[in-house]
Amino acid sequence: MEVLNPRASFLSNYEVLSLLRELDNDYLSRAKTAVRIKKEEDGAGVTGKGGSDPAAVDISENLRTVEVEAIQYLSADYQPIAQQSEAGIKQLTRDLAPYSLTKAEKLQIVNLAPTEPVELYVVVEELEDRLGEQMDDILSAVRRSLNAPYASPGLSYSERSHPPAAGEAEVYREEEQGWGEEVYDANEVIFDDTGEGAGVEGDLDMDDE
Amino acid sequence: MFVLSIIKDTIAILPANFGVLPEQALISEINKKYANRVLHDVGMCICVFDLTEASEGKVRYGDGCLWYKVIFRMVVFRPFASEVILAKVKSSDEDGIRLSVGFFDDMYIPLSYLPQPSALDSNERAHFWLPDSEATTPHELLESITTDRMYIDQGEIVRVRVEADEFYDDEPGPPKASEGVAVKREVRRAPYSVICSIAEQGLGPIPWWKAAQVDEELMEEG
Numbered sequence: 200m201e202v203l204n205p206r207a208s209f210l211s212n213y214e215v216l217s218l219l220r221e222l223d224n225d226y227l228s229r230a231k232t233a234v235r236i237k238k239e240e241d242g243a244g245v246t247g248k249g250g251s252d253p254a255a256v257d258i259s260e261n262l263r264t265v266e267v268e269a270i271q272y273l274s275a276d277y278q279p280i281a282q283q284s285e286a287g288i289k290q291l292t293r294d295l296a297p298y299s300l301t302k303a304e305k306l307q308i309v310n311l312a313p314t315e316p317v318e319l320y321v322v323v324e325e326l327e328d329r330l331g332e333q334m335d336d337i338l339s340a341v342r343r344s345l346n347a348p349y350a351s352p353g354l355s356y357s358e359r360s361h362p363p364a365a366g367e368a369e370v371y372r373e374e375e376q377g378w379g380e381e382v383y384d385a386n387e388v389i390f391d392d393t394g395e396g397a398g399v400e401g402d403l404d405m406d407d408e
Numbered sequence: 409m410f411v412l413s414i415i416k417d418t419i420a421i422l423p424a425n426f427g428v429l430p431e432q433a434l435i436s437e438i439n440k441k442y443a444n445r446v447l448h449d450v451g452m453c454i455c456v457f458d459l460t461e462a463s464e465g466k467v468r469y470g471d472g473c474l475w476y477k478v479i480f481r482m483v484v485f486r487p488f489a490s491e492v493i494l495a496k497v498k499s500s501d502e503d504g505i506r507l508s509v510g511f512f513d514d515m516y517i518p519l520s521y522l523p524q525p526s527a528l529d530s531n532e533r534a535h536f537w538l539p540d541s542e543a544t545t546p547h548e549l550l551e552s553i554t555t556d557r558m559y560i561d562q563g564e565i566v567r568v569r570v571e572a573d574e575f576y577d578d579e580p581g582p583p584k585a586s587e588g589v590a591v592k593r594e595v596r597r598a599p600y601s602v603i604c605s606i607a608e609q610g611l612g613p614i615p616w617w618k619a620a621q622v623d624e625e626l627m628e629e630g
Contacts, residue, residue, distance in 0.1 A: 200415065202414075202415050202447070204413065205451075207413060208411065210410040210411060210412060212410065218483065219454075259439055261440070261445070262439045265444035266455065268510040271510050272511060277494060278494065307491060310493075317617045320609065321492050
């Protein structure tokens with residue numbers, strides 16, 4: 200084992216939650232399929248064929264644990280994630296671009312979505328000297344980004360594993376929804392360290408001393 | 409609070425999993441090995457983000473596994489110093505407050521990072537902050553009127569700033585012959601712990617700053 204880069208880039212909480220939800224739905228749909236196959240086999244009287252489905256990988260216990268606990272934490276009602284959306288966050292990062300904020304500050308604004316001045320105080324150092332009047336603009340930009348209703352990423356994924364008996368039209372509609380929400384552009388909101396804000400991390404580390 | 413780490417490793421796929429797409433089998437094996445574990449000086453691993461590069465699988469003498477050299481990206485929990493995050497109070501004791509974010513709970517606020525003056529109320533098992541008080545010793549603080557105290561109760565959501573993090577690798581080495589087989593029990597330290605602070609305006613339990621926010625700020629500055 201070799202660590203090539205311990206901190207290649209930052210991830211926002213929203214990205215992590217969408218990734219974990221995708222994994223979770225994947226797991227649930229697979230579990231459902233397994234149950235269905237077992238039922239079918241029992242019904243057909245096929246026994247003793249033995250062995251597990253060759254196309255299925257077992258999900259390890261440690262992954263399930265951390266997955267479920269992290270989803271619980273990230274989607275708790277004190278987190279702003281419930282009101283966030285992919286489009287909202289994209290718009291927010293665009294709105295924040297003109298202000299002289301560091302990468303780390305922008306990431307925290309996305310993660311915590313501060314809507315009160317005191318919350319922004321904690322995130323941005325020397326807020327008054329650096330931004331002065333612009334503070335209200337940032338707060339209203341955050342508020343605007345939160346208004347979008349929450350469409351949980353990849354939620355309809357598991358619904359697609361309906362029995363084939365379901366009406367043809369219905370299946371189509373669900374599939375459409377599923378794909379629409381499943382499209383997940385990882386590069387959109389990643390806080391890549393190699394960009395113009397490079398060196399921010401170094402500044403942060405200096406604070407330690 | 410989450411970062412992507414790029415890691416290189418050699419992963420074996422058991423013959424039982426040859427029927428699965430190699431990519432899926434690898435991701436599943438990597439998750440089995442890394443998820444929910446602490447990597448020294450990297451952080452706590454959550455799950456695989458994606459595979460960057462993988463070699464052809466090779467069979468080695470001795471087992472039937474296919475061995476792949478893989479470079480992959482891992483989602484890792486590693487809040488940076490000075491980052492502000494939300495956490496839940498897990499417990500309080502004489503040394504400070506222990507916090508939890510659900511999947512990780514080795515987060516501590518030592519006494520020196522509590523807002524001053526503050527003290528531990530042993531009846532309530534909770535620390536409290538006494539704003540605008542002249543009292544300094546715990547004795548004086550405990551004589552204050554209960555309604556003036558601002559408690560940090562168990563289960564409350566607090567906004568904290570990450571001050572530092574520490575990694576310990578306490579794995580014992582092989583036993584030495586001279587020491588015999590005597591088993592020594594040492595205090596186990598958490599492999600990764602995060603030190604947080606709430607000694608700042610805007611930090612601490614969220615209701616402190618939601619209600620009567622303006623008054624609080626004036627009082628603080630005055």
